Amino acid sequence: MSKRNAVIVRDLIKIYKLGQVEVQALRGLNMNVRKGEMIALIGPSGSGKSTLLNIMGGLDRATAGSVRVFDTDITNLSPGELVGFRRGTVGHIFQNMNLIPTLTALENVELPMAALGIKEAERKRRCAELIEVVGLQERMNHKPGELSGGEQQRIALAAALANDPPLILADEPTGELDTENARIVVQYLRKINQELGKTVVMVTHDPSIARVADRILRMHDGVVQADVAPTTGEARPADYGEILRARITELDATLAGLDSQFKAGTITGDEYVERQTRLKNTMEVLREELHRLGIVH
Numbered sequence: 001m002s003k004r005n006a007v008i009v010r011d012l013i014k015i016y017k018l019g020q021v022e023v024q025a026l027r028g029l030n031m032n033v034r035k036g037e038m039i040a041l042i043g044p045s046g047s048g049k050s051t052l053l054n055i056m057g058g059l060d061r062a063t064a065g066s067v068r069v070f071d072t073d074i075t076n077l078s079p080g081e082l083v084g085f086r087r088g089t090v091g092h093i094f095q096n097m098n099l100i101p102t103l104t105a106l107e108n109v110e111l112p113m114a115a116l117g118i119k120e121a122e123r124k125r126r127c128a129e130l131i132e133v134v135g136l137q138e139r140m141n142h143k144p145g146e147l148s149g150g151e152q153q154r155i156a157l158a159a160a161l162a163n164d165p166p167l168i169l170a171d172e173p174t175g176e177l178d179t180e181n182a183r184i185v186v187q188y189l190r191k192i193n194q195e196l197g198k199t200v201v202m203v204t205h206d207p208s209i210a211r212v213a214d215r216i217l218r219m220h221d222g223v224v225q226a227d228v229a230p231t232t233g234e235a236r237p238a239d240y241g242e243i244l245r246a247r248i249t250e251l252d253a254t255l256a257g258l259d260s261q262f263k264a265g266t267i268t269g270d271e272y273v274e275r276q277t278r279l280k281n282t283m284e285v286l287r288e289e290l291h292r293l294g295i296v297h
């Protein structure tokens, strides 16, 4: 196991059985997440993003393949061990606010700590600290119904941090928010990634949200189809376009090289098709990004 990786996923397969019908949600997925990295997972609905996150978080079990999270192969854990893993290692945030409506913001953040048997004084101290991290000191005695959607997600974020887990999984955390609140929530996710050193895997539909991450992984049909490094375009949009364009030109050259390798017989037809598909997918993502910036390549 590499010291650099927080998560290593190998040949992950997940098949759901619905009576006679089998749904293959993951089809041999491979990915790595480095320690301290923030990843955005994008891809069409039904491509397996939630399934992947749920397996990574110990909520669901793989059919085959392996998932290592901070040196533990979670595919081999017993149900009891999996509960322990989940409590200590993972903070999970979902699209639908998972706060308890009858509890205050503070009590919602405190709840997961009680499960670990942390003493009350320590709980209160940590809760106040976490609520400050998400900037809601003034709101901590409010119930979820008295908070905006964005504020509720920030409290959900604080609750996910309650037990100081090294890995934060966020499944469309901004899916139900307006643009402004979505931006604020993802900035807090980025903050806990950068300032608290948490490794973050976030699923999102929104390219402008995905760009906040260190790396974007695009899923399609149960596998990772492309891996893109978004440079932070915000500060220097012109340069960002240049970088994207240069990368596309580079990929074009690689593609041409691949053609000659195939013609010369130095790679097999399967290798050719596989590499070509991967290159073309990456180029497609880069072109979409250029298009989004309003630059035509």
Ligand SMILES: Nc1ncnc2c1ncn2[C@@H]1O[C@H](COP(=O)(O)OP(=O)(O)O)[C@@H](O)[C@H]1O
Residues within 6 Å of the ligand: 016, 017, 018, 023, 024, 025, 043, 044, 045, 046, 047, 048, 049, 050, 051, 052
């Ligand atoms: N509990 C389940 N039982 C049966 N099929 C499921 C279940 N969960 C997900 N699926 C199927 O697995 C595929 C991937 O789903 P999901 O991981 O939710 O995708 P995404 O989050 O990318 O939209 C879909 O075809 C979905 O219908």
Ligand SMILES: [Mg+2]
Residues within 6 Å of the ligand: 049, 050, 051, 171
């Ligand atoms: Mg989903």
